[in-house]
Amino acid sequence: MTAVPDAPTGVPEDLPLMRGVELSDLEATTLLDQAIFGRDSYSYTVMRQFYDLYSRHFLVVDDGKDIQGYVLAGTAVDGRSCVLGLGITQDRRKRGLGRRLMLGVLDLLRADGVHTVRLSVAPENDTAIDLYKSLDFTTEGGLQKDYFGPGGDRYVMLRRL
Template identity: 45%
Template sequence: MRIRTVTEEDLPELHRLDNEVFERNAYPYFVLRQFFDAYGGHLLVIDDGANLLGYVFATAPDDKVSWILSLAVRPGLQGQGLGRRLMGEILDHVRSAGVREVWLTVEPGNDTAVLLYRSMGFLAEDAPREDYFGPGQHRLVMRLTL
């Protein structure tokens, strides 16, 4: 398995993977395309030589701040450390680009993700932000100082 920057040829499979992981909350293809065009160097995938197993997206640094927009690992492969590997790689990547603060949001009930982020040093705000992504779409906002 290797972690690498996404390529344009990866976009159809990336879209399928995103739909498989996030179902009704998956990004439309055109959004993934725009992320690729805008932040391609900050969009990493992990593959086994034949298939994409996961991905992580981060924004390009803006005033030494970056956001993790999404982290996903193919169902059935979760819990094997792939998400931690992807997060470690993207954090190294943005740190080397001069980022000093990384932000992300996570569904408050996604205990596995919250525990991963906490174990990597992210701190959460005191309470989830209600309706962050719209009615009923609450998010826990977390921050890491590098």
């Protein structure tokens, strides 16, 4: 299991446990991803492959009964990383879980020598954009039309660690 840093400063202490993903979490994590991202979600097969490749940078928030959120970063050997997914259950949003997951994975990435983290975000997802900006991500260029195919416009954001 991935060792996760202590709760970052400024994050409420009454949040569910943040920990490294386990194989038994993949079904719940996949269902959460599908509920949030619909047609753009990952299949169980892809989540399993991500688990095999990137489990060190794949964190979940677990309240003891259910997975409440996850973050996943894929990392290249040259010190670059990409946040492949961040999702929080609808009923647990706006409680600091996304921030906590992002700070946790950024700490792990930094400790592993990653120097650059990228992510993409839908232009209508103001909450996520605000979160990423508050974590010192900046937009690379303007809106990238059809980034994920027709209708899949995204902002690409970058942060140096």
